[in-house]
Structure formats: C-alpha cells, structure tokens
Amino acid sequence: MKQLVILSGKGGTGKTSITAAFAHLAAKGPLAGKVILADADVDAANLELVLQPTLVEQQDFKGGKVAVIDQETCASCGDCQAVCRFDAINYADGLYVVDPIACDGCAACVYQCPTESISMREQIAGQFYFSESRYGPLYHANLLPGQENSGKLVTLVKQRARLQALDENRELVIVDGPPGIGCPVISAVSGADLALVVAEPTVSGVHDMHRALDTLKHFGVRALVVINKADIFPAGADEIEAFCHQQSIETVGRIPFDLTVASAMVAGEAVTAFQPQAPSSIAIRQVWERVSRLLS
Numbered sequence: 001m002k003q004l005v006i007l008s009g010k011g012g013t014g015k016t017s018i019t020a021a022f023a024h025l026a027a028k029g030p031l032a033g034k035v036i037l038a039d040a041d042v043d044a045a046n047l048e049l050v051l052q053p054t055l056v057e058q059q060d061f062k063g064g065k066v067a068v069i070d071q072e073t074c075a076s077c078g079d080c081q082a083v084c085r086f087d088a089i090n091y092a093d094g095l096y097v098v099d100p101i102a103c104d105g106c107a108a109c110v111y112q113c114p115t116e117s118i119s120m121r122e123q124i125a126g127q128f129y130f131s132e133s134r135y136g137p138l139y140h141a142n143l144l145p146g147q148e149n150s151g152k153l154v155t156l157v158k159q160r161a162r163l164q165a166l167d168e169n170r171e172l173v174i175v176d177g178p179p180g181i182g183c184p185v186i187s188a189v190s191g192a193d194l195a196l197v198v199a200e201p202t203v204s205g206v207h208d209m210h211r212a213l214d215t216l217k218h219f220g221v222r223a224l225v226v227i228n229k230a231d232i233f234p235a236g237a238d239e240i241e242a243f244c245h246q247q248s249i250e251t252v253g254r255i256p257f258d259l260t261v262a263s264a265m266v267a268g269e270a271v272t273a274f275q276p277q278a279p280s281s282i283a284i285r286q287v288w289e290r291v292s293r294l295l296s
C-alpha cells in the first residue's frame with residue numbers, strides 16, 4: 001500500500017481540485033476499488049464539497065484540556081488571573097471565568113488556586129468523519145475555530161485511512177494535504193511514499209513551493225512538482241522547472257488556467273469527470289499517468 005500526499009506551500013493553488021481529479025481518475029482505471037481518500041486539511045477541509053460523499057460515521061475529536069473554575073468554591077482571590085501568562089482568566093460581575101479559546105492548558109492556575117476550585121477538562125476540538133464517496137471511502141475532519149492539535153487530528157484521519165487500506169488490501173491512499181509547513185503538514189507527510197507539490201508561477205507561489213520542498217527534503221519524502229495555472233506567467237513556470245531540474249526534482253506537468261475547474265467545483269464534481277476534454281482535465285490526466293507510474 002502506497003501513500004500519495006498532495007501539498008502546496010500556500011492555500012488556493014488548486015490542490016483539492018487536483019486531488020479530486022486524481023480520485024476520479026484512480027476510480028476509473030486499474031486502481032478502481034483499491035483507493036482510499038483522506039482530507040488532511042482539517043483547518044479548511046473541502047474535498048467533501050467536490051466529492052459530495054455520504055456520511056457514515058461521525059465522532060467528536062477531543063483536543064487539549066482547558067481550565068474550568070468551580071464558582072461554588074471560588075474565593076475570588078484573583079491568584080489564578082495573576083499567574084495566567086495567557087490572559088485567559090477574566091474578571092467580570094464579581095466572577096473569575098476562564099476564556100477557553102485563550103486558555104493554553106498549562107494548568108498553572110490549578111496549582112495556584114488556594115481553594116482547589118480549578119480543574120482541567122478535555123474539550124471537543126473538532127469532528128472526525130468517515131464517508132463513502134463515489135470514488136471510494138473518504139476520511140475527513142473539521143477542527144473547530146480557535147482549536148489547536150490539528151496535527152493530531154490529521155494523524156487520526158490518516159491512521160484510519162491507512163488501517164482500512166491495510167485491512168482491505170487497497171493499493172493507494174490519496175491524501176489531500178494541508179497548505180503551509182506547520183504541524184498538520186508534518187503529520188500529513190509522515191509515512192508518505194510520494195508527495196506532489198502544487199506550485200503556482202507567482203512570486204509568493206514560488207517562495208512557498210521552496211518551503212514545501214524544504215520540508216519534504218527534511219523528512220526524506222520524495223517530491224514531485226506540478227505547475228498549476230502555468231500559462232498565467234510562463235516565465236515563472238520556466239523558473240520553477242529550472243529550479244526543480246537543478247535540485248533533481250521531477251516536474252510532472254503544467255496545468256493551464258481554466259475556468260472549467262471553478263465550474264466543476266460549483267457543480268460538486270471533479271473537473272476530469274465534469275468536462276473530460278477541458279484543457280485542465282487533459283493536463284491533469286497526463287499528470288496522473290506520470291504520478292501513478294512513479295507510484296507503481
């Protein structure tokens with residue numbers, strides 16, 4: 001079983017559109033019935049918007065702990081507020097109250113409280129989902145606003161996808177990775193066999209691609225690059241290809257800017273299924289052929 005993760009240094013590069021198209025193409029080819037999908041972009045999961053799956057299972061995801069003050073026993077001394085370095089304890093209407101968004105869960109206030117009125121409680125940080133999509137099982141999740149531990153939630157999504165793949169002898173897990181280079185990205189690339197970085201030929205796109213490639217190099221994951229919207233700035237696309245060539249990183253194609261991609265998203269369909277002969281669909285199909293060959 002192999003894991004392919006699709007990444008980008010920043011959001012909005014077309015990563016999810018490409019993932020959805022790969023899911024469609026995999027389901028129509030020799031890998032039909034052998035693929036599991038995972039949306040590891042738990043801060044802004046949107047693969048389900050394109051695949052429109054049927055929800056099978058939903059679970060609360062418990063993140064870190066937050067402090068809670070028992071108002072019955074609190075003596076209103078203010079010691080907890082004084083010790084809190086995160087300004088997470090507010091005083092209003094004669095009561096000390098913890099702001100759960102600001103609370104870092106350090107528990108310093110618990111030890112400071114003279115009346116043992118503060119306890120640490122687990123909080124629900126998000127939701128985990130398992131769904132069936134037209135292109136295969138999909139694991140996805142949604143981190144609530146202001147919550148941390150997105151790396152843990154990504155790990156849960158990937159673990160469940162991997163376990164099903166192993167149980168059912170499936171050959172490939174396709175992971176729609178988060179943008180950036182933070183903890184969720186590190187969780188998403190962990191254990192991956194191949195990473196496809198979706199780069200845009202813009203100044204910020206090239207800069208963010210470098211960061212994504214550096215992260216993959218650091219973790220020893222083989223990287224490929226695809227240039228999306230390549231025709232909006234061909235000189236930038238040339239620069240990306242030259243850089244990749246110099247670094248011995250394979251570029252697996254150029255996808256043109258194509259409004260069909262947006263239309264397919266609005267229609268809730270992978271662009272390769274929505275309009276197979278659209279310029280973007282043709283280019284993505286060629287990229288998929290190269291990537292799937294490299295995976296096998």
Ligand code: SF4
Binds near residue numbers: 083098108
């Ligand atoms: S647990 Fe830490 S961050 Fe949270 S309220 Fe107490 S002292 Fe502040």
Ligand code: SF4
Binds near residue numbers: 073079081118
């Ligand atoms: S330290 Fe304890 S007793 Fe004092 S205000 Fe905070 S919760 Fe109340």
